[in-house]
Amino acid sequence: MMWGYGFGWGWLLMALSTVLWIALLVLLVWALVRWLSSKTSTPTPTMMQMPPSGPSALEILQQRYARGEIDTATFEQMRERLHASDPRRSQV
Numbered sequence: 001m002m003w004g005y006g007f008g009w010g011w012l013l014m015a016l017s018t019v020l021w022i023a024l025l026v027l028l029v030w031a032l033v034r035w036l037s038s039k040t041s042t043p044t045p046t047m048m049q050m051p052p053s054g055p056s057a058l059e060i061l062q063q064r065y066a067r068g069e070i071d072t073a074t075f076e077q078m079r080e081r082l083h084a085s086d087p088r089r090s091q092v
Contacts, residue, residue, distance in 0.1 A: 057080055057082055058079065061075065061078055061079060061082065
């Protein structure tokens with residue numbers, strides 16, 4: 001009776017296609033949420049121009065000199081290199 005209607009590859013292919021459609025829907029919802037959140041949280045121009053936090057190279061050099069890690073000649077040489085490589089000073 002009912003020959004040919006047993007368990008074959010059909011149920012596996014249906015299950016796989018169902019999982020594929022669910023994964024596609026999840027991916028679309030994730031992409032939509034990510035796209036909407038990027039549109040609403042754009043950085044302001046003042047936030048993009050903020051200098052990096054932390055001490056500058058000159059401040060670090062002064063701290064090393066104050067701790068005695070480097071001598072006066074090394075400090076002066078490194079300070080001159082920093083002043084020469086500073087792009088703000090070359091524009092002025």
